[in-house]
Amino acid sequence: MSDSLDSLEILVKCANFAAVKHSSQRRKDPAKTPYINHPIGVAFILTAEAGVRDPSVIMAALLHDTVEDTDTTLEEIKKEFGSTVADIVAEVTDDKSLPSEERKRLQIVHAPTSSREAKLVKLADKLYNLRDLEKATPEGWSEERVKQYFIWSFKVVEGLRGTNRHLETELDEIFSRHNV
Ligand SMILES: Nc1nc2c(ncn2[C@@H]2O[C@H](COP(=O)(O)OP(=O)(O)O)[C@@H](OP(=O)(O)OP(=O)(O)O)[C@H]2O)c(=O)[nH]1
Ligand SMILES: [Mn+2]
Numbered sequence: 001m002s003d004s005l006d007s008l009e010i011l012v013k014c015a016n017f018a019a020v021k022h023s024s025q026r027r028k029d030p031a032k033t034p035y036i037n038h039p040i041g042v043a044f045i046l047t048a049e050a051g052v053r054d055p056s057v058i059m060a061a062l063l064h065d066t067v068e069d070t071d072t073t074l075e076e077i078k079k080e081f082g083s084t085v086a087d088i089v090a091e092v093t094d095d096k097s098l099p100s101e102e103r104k105r106l107q108i109v110h111a112p113t114s115s116r117e118a119k120l121v122k123l124a125d126k127l128y129n130l131r132d133l134e135k136a137t138p139e140g141w142s143e144e145r146v147k148q149y150f151i152w153s154f155k156v157v158e159g160l161r162g163t164n165r166h167l168e169t170e171l172d173e174i175f176s177r178h179n180v
Pocket of ligand 1: 038094132149
């Protein structure tokens with residue numbers, strides 16, 4: 001009982017931490033959805049669809065864009081949530097000091113050698129973003145940029161396969177709808 005209460009408490013702490021960190025950010029859709037909808041949605045895909053029960057993976061999903069997109073450091077995540085979660089977040093964090101093209105290339109290169117935990121977060125992240133793209137085009141994106149995002153995502157997902165059948169099937173249905 002106290003064990004499950006502890007993990008519930010830490011999960012809510014994690015969601016709150018991500019909400020505070022992303023509080024000033026919005027998604028790129030015309031409705032300017034609060035950014036926090038994305039990390040919560042990625043965590044929900046993992047629990048509700050992928051059947052993931054490892055709390056470290058769910059926590060890493062909630063935190064997955066905090067280091068990349070806010071002032072959060074990996075040290076802060078390690079201190080608040082431990083090194084297992086911090087290590088997964090580190091694996092899914094792009095180096096923003098690199099040019100965008102290089103970051104995209106490195107995601108393709110690093111996908112196959114990442115941990116199973118990081119692969120789960122990355123699969124759910126891509127699934128959420130591609131579902132978003134099917135619903136609305138981010139402000140300022142051309143048709144060509146949308147098309148290139150589908151093609152690039154497919155290449156990243158190629159390196160994440162053999163991890164979760166449901167997520168991979170959902171992604172493949174999206175890719176086939178877009179002739180990727
Ligand atoms: N589809 C979609 N994406 C949005 C929206 N608002 C924000 N994003 C974010 O934009 C990123 C994709 O856009 P890019 O142009 O490729 O990335 P960049 O801004 O970091 O250069 C994703 O980052 P990410 O989660 O770090 O994933 P990844 O693209 O690095 O895999 C996604 O979460 C939206 O309304 N729709
Ligand atoms: Mn993300």
